[in-house]
Amino acid sequence: MSEDSGLDGLLEWLDSSPDLESLLDREKALVFRGFGATEERLAPVMDRLLPNRLAYVHGNSPRTKVGDNVYTSTEYPAEFTISMHNELSYAHQWPARLLFCCVTAAATGGATPVVDAALWLELLDDEVRERFADGVRYTQNLHGGLGLGKSWQETFETGDRDEVDAFLAASHAVSQWRRDGSLRIVQNRPATVHHPRTGAEVWFNQSDQWHPAALGDETAAALAKVMPQEDLPQSVAFADGSPIPAEHVLQVRDRALAAAVDVDWRQGDVLLIDNLLVAHGRRPFTGARRVLVAMSD
Structure with a gap:
């Protein structure tokens, strides 16, 4: 939607739209354009769209916390595409919902592609769906402070091991503290889930x-060739531990990217998505780009 009444106009519209949940269930993603949202004035918008903002605990993407459970979108190098995924x-x-706000649009590129997660599932070959x-x-x-990828302190936003242990026990993950101060986590998760209100079955995993x-990333790919898979910062297998064929994950990645619709950012845009019904990614870009993200249950 687009308005010329500024951010107050957006807030007024949100306050008069009690059935936003049904609208998001139907449309799956909403773009609010022309209201001039800014980093300094984003809080009241988030208060209405994200009823319970969540911390990015156990997140694997590199990002910086810039406010009360508000983060930069991934800081993965600008020249790479980030494939489709549900947060x-x-x-x-x-999280049930994600909110993005474009503070600074890239000079070129930098779109956030989105794809219907039920469509993503439909696009996969029967063999792939059956294997998953x-x-x-x-x-x-x-790692515990020095190594590849994120540390456990960054990942869980704490330096308290007991706090991490309690979180992982509640999540039914198998974890092991290692002698070098690192933490290994193994967890089985579903490949698809059903949306709690619409009932739609959606592709919902990050196997690719x-x-x-x-x-x-060429450096990461080279590292994967010389390190045992179980020692990489992150790896994935089928639930029984058997390897996932490369052609399966390439199909998963490529078909979603091909079906995605790009949200080409303009400064001040706000994007709200249902995190189960819609997957998102990032196109490569040049120049400065600052997109903030927050999430809610």
Whole structure:
């Protein structure tokens, strides 16, 4: 939607739209354009669209916390595409909604592609859907302050091991503190889920992003060739531990990207998505780009 009445106009519209949940169930993603949202004035918009903002605990994407459970969108290098995914789909709990706000649009590129997650599931070959029917197994190796990828302190936003242990026990993950101060986490999760209100079955896992065959970063891909898979910062297998064929995850990645619709950012845009019904990614870009993200249950 687009208005010329400024941010107050958006707030007024949100206050007079009690059935926003049904609208989002139907449309799956909403773009609010022309209201001039800014980083300084984003809080009242989030208060209305995200009823209970969540911390990015157990998140694997590099990002910076800039406010009260508000973060930069991923800080993955600008030259790479980030493939389609649903936020925290590898975790025991995930956000129901995501809100993005474009503070600074890229000079070129930088769109956020979105794809219908039910369509994504339909686009996959029967063989692929059948192989993933029992779910996937994710393995993380989080260093204690020096190493590859994110540390466990960054990932869980705490330096308290007992707090991390309690979180992982509640999520039914298998974890192990190692002698070098790192933490290994193994967890089985579903490959698809059903939306709690619409009942739609959606593709809901990050097998392609965790699999060495789908890595877009040449350095990371080279690392995957010389390190045992179980020692990589993150890896994935079928739920029984058997390897996922490379051609499966490449199909998953490529068909979603091909079907995605780009949200080409303009400064001040706000994008709200249902995190189960819609997956998102990022196109490569040049120049400065600052997009903020927050999430809600």
